[in-house]
Amino acid sequence: MPSTAIIDCETLFPAPSLPPSVLSPQRLPGTSVESLAALQYVLKDNHKRWHIFHNDLKQHNHIAHRALALYALGGSGPLIRGFYEQDSGEQLPPIEPPEAITSTNFLDHLGDERYYRAYITFFGQEINEKGISVVLEQYIFSDGFQYQEGASSQPEMLSRFMLSLFHALIHVGNGVEFGLKGMVVEGLALAAVQDLFGNEFYPKHFFTEGAQVTTEVAAHLVSSLTLGGSVSKTTGPRADTHVFDIIARIVRDDILKVDNGPVPRTVFKQAVAQHAARIRAYAAQWTLDVTRKEEIERKMEELIWLSSAVYAIGAFDEVKGFAADFYLMHVVTSSLFLPSLITSLTPGSQVLLLRAYLVVVLTWWVARGRPDLNIKSFMVSTSTRLTGSVSKGNDSSICPNEHPNPFLPIIQTSILHPDNHLAKLQRSFAHFSTVYGNRPAGYHKGTELEGAELLDGSLFVRAALLTANYMGSKEEPNSWSRGGFFS
Numbered sequence: 001m002p003s004t005a006i007i008d009c010e011t012l013f014p015a016p017s018l019p020p021s022v023l024s025p026q027r028l029p030g031t032s033v034e035s036l037a038a039l040q041y042v043l044k045d046n047h048k049r050w051h052i053f054h055n056d057l058k059q060h061n062h063i064a065h066r067a068l069a070l071y072a073l074g075g076s077g078p079l080i081r082g083f084y085e086q087d088s089g090e091q092l093p094p095i096e097p098p099e100a101i102t103s104t105n106f107l108d109h110l111g112d113e114r115y116y117r118a119y120i121t122f123f124g125q126e127i128n129e130k131g132i133s134v135v136l137e138q139y140i141f142s143d144g145f146q147y148q149e150g151a152s153s154q155p156e157m158l159s160r161f162m163l164s165l166f167h168a169l170i171h172v173g174n175g176v177e178f179g180l181k182g183m184v185v186e187g188l189a190l191a192a193v194q195d196l197f198g199n200e201f202y203p204k205h206f207f208t209e210g211a212q213v214t215t216e217v218a219a220h221l222v223s224s225l226t227l228g229g230s231v232s233k234t235t236g237p238r239a240d241t242h243v244f245d246i247i248a249r250i251v252r253d254d255i256l257k258v259d260n261g262p263v264p265r266t267v268f269k270q271a272v273a274q275h276a277a278r279i280r281a282y283a284a285q286w287t288l289d290v291t292r293k294e295e296i297e298r299k300m301e302e303l304i305w306l307s308s309a310v311y312a313i314g315a316f317d318e319v320k321g322f323a324a325d326f327y328l329m330h331v332v333t334s335s336l337f338l339p340s341l342i343t344s345l346t347p348g349s350q351v352l353l354l355r356a357y358l359v360v361v362l363t364w365w366v367a368r369g370r371p372d373l374n375i376k377s378f379m380v381s382t383s384t385r386l387t388g389s390v391s392k393g394n395d396s397s398i399c400p401n402e403h404p405n406p407f408l409p410i411i412q413t414s415i416l417h418p419d420n421h422l423a424k425l426q427r428s429f430a431h432f433s434t435v436y437g438n439r440p441a442g443y444h445k446g447t448e449l450e451g452a453e454l455l456d457g458s459l460f461v462r463a464a465l466l467t468a469n470y471m472g473s474k475e476e477p478n479s480w481s482r483g484g485f486f487s
Contacts, residue, residue, distance in 0.1 A: 009044040012124070012182025016071070023297065023339035024177055025431040028411070030074020038077035042067040042084045047182060050091040052116050052190050060167045060190070063087050064183060066420045068174050069427050075415050087420060107148070107155055111195055119189035124181075132176065132184050133344045139188065141349040143207050158352070159201040160194040162360050165327065166334035168194060169357075173337025176344050197272050202356060206280070241287040243302045243358065247310075247365075247373060248448035250282055256366055260486040264327055264367070267484070271367040279366065283359045288351055296350050300338050303354060304432055305444070305459070307335040307361060312463035313378045314371035314485065322382075324470040326480035327368055329425055331361050332463075336428040371485035375451030382462045387469065407433065410464050416474045426464055433460035 015036055019026060046063045054061050063084060070080050097118035101109065106122070109115040126135050139145050145157040161168045168191035175183030250256055256275055261267045271279075288299050311328040338357065342350045365371075386403045403409075407430050414426040437457035444452040472478040 009047060009182070012047065012185065013040055013043040013180055015040070016068075017179030019177055019340065020179075020343040021339050023300075023435060024343075025072060025336060025427065026434070027072050028074040030076070031071070032077065034077035035071055035075065035080060036077075038080040039067055039071045042080060043180070043182060046084070046088075047186065049093070050088070051094050051113075052186065052193070053113060054091050058113065058164070058195060060164070061091055062420050063091070064186070065170060065174065065424060068178060068183075069424045070415060072178075073411055073415055073423060073427055075423075079415065083420070086418070107151060107153070110153070110155055110160070110192055113193045116189050116193045119192040120185055123185045123188040123192075127181060127185060132181065135184075135188070136172070136344055137346060137349055140191070141345070141352055146202070146207055147204055154199065156196055156199070156201065157191060158356055159196055160191040162356050163197055163201065164194050165330040165364075166360065169341070170330075170334050170337060173334070173341050177337060177340040197269050198276070201272065201276060202359070203280075206355075207352070240289075241285050242444070242447045243286060243306045244444060244447035244449035244452050246282050246286055246358075246362070247306070248450070249285070250279075250362065250366070250370070251372060253278075253282075256370065258367060258369075260369065260484055264482060264484065268327075268364065268367040271363055275366060276363070279362050280359055283355065283362055286355070286358060288354065290347055290351060296342060296347070296354070299354055300342065301436065303338065303357060303361070304335045304436070305455075306358075307331045308429070308432060308459055308463055309373055309375075309455075310361065310365045310371070312459065312466060313373045313375060314365070314368075315481075316374075316378050316382065316466065318377050318381050322466040322470055323481035323483070323485075324467050325368060325484070326421075326482050327364055329421060329480065331364055332428050333421070333424045336424075336431060369485035369487070373449065373451075375449070375455050378462070379451075379454050379456075379458075383465060384458045384461050386465065406461055406465065410468050413468055413473060417471060418474060418477050419471060419479070421480070422467070422471055425467060429460045429464040429467075433457065433464075436460065 016039075043064055046061070046067075050061055050063065052061050053059060066083055066087065067080055070083065094117055095114050097115045099105070099118065101115060101118040101122040109118070123135065123139075126139075130138075140157050140161050145155045147154050147156070161172075168187050171187030171190055172184050173187075175181065175185075175187060256278060258267055258271045258274065261270070286299075289295055292298075311325065311332050312322075315325050315328065316322045335357075338354070341353060345353060384406065386406050386409060407426075410426055411423075411430060414423040417423065437460060439457040441456040442453050443457075444455050446453075470478060471480075
């Protein structure tokens, strides 16, 4: 067998560094020598002992994601180690690759999980020589690793990075946020062996036109659709098109629907097969003008509001209640890493990342039944307060009936919950509440989405509370909803 030795784990998994941006999630109190030792043990042992997929369906190993979330939330060392032992029970051993990956045969084994460790070695060497930013630019965002003339199968590396519920993006995002080269290497290797959901999810023109998309480009895409019907579009130049405008336009489009099915990943493929071009046409109407000051941060914030809204507002019904959707939950947890990822990218790739991200969010929303965002109902019918009793320690305070901070018990419960996604989701909502929680009603005034002017920064605590109530406690846990929102 060729040598595919894993790079020294001490180099791959040092102590986490501080977040790369003020918009990146900050760490909660609780970090200790003990918790750091537990985290590093888990990351290193997972790297050596387990495969990136835990079954033949290519469902992902989430060990590192949970461990880092617990560490960031102040989880103790024994807790980090204990959940690792629990999560290890469903993992698969590593696969010895048939040969090493080189620049010559890089394209030959894309999508083949047997080469995961070979891609790890390859990307580790590349990052050692070039650095993380250069490697991300070259292998994920450059034109050359999307389509190559004469290739029997196209690399489409951005598609591999974004699809399969954003897991490669999440993995690399963790690496950039925590300063862990090992997470970046693993995430890039995961992207390389990830399956594509059909060809040309992002077609060639997405890369040539995406960075400076205009109203005329959107119109061109609309006119090229062959599915029948029409896509609502702007008829002249406009200063700004918000993501909520895009959502409002899609809601009015009766063509963008899919049939429910027993396997959600199959329904996603159906959405891609039937509607990918139409969804891209809508997404292309989203304006992103890099000549405007702080445009990247502003448009990234739009995506964060969108991701949280489709998960929380789309899943709420006054009669049926709230259903915490497993698939739309990933839309939220992946958006947490956008602030960190953009710090490692050039302006052109930042735009490409945000545009590519929007396309996947819209596709998953359609694939889950395109639930309406009834903002008025959500804001009137959901709470920003815990339903449980107030702590005894608050009995004699100036506000005896007020919970001091609803996020504190939410985080505490999520840290202890057996589900390996809940802590990651509640960490996301806590961070978004920190950064955007003081946005007043009227902040989204002027968009085409009905009721958007009523939406304020309480969205994130409302979403966190709904999720906490739905998922239950460690003693009586519930599971994610997977039924979708099909009428």
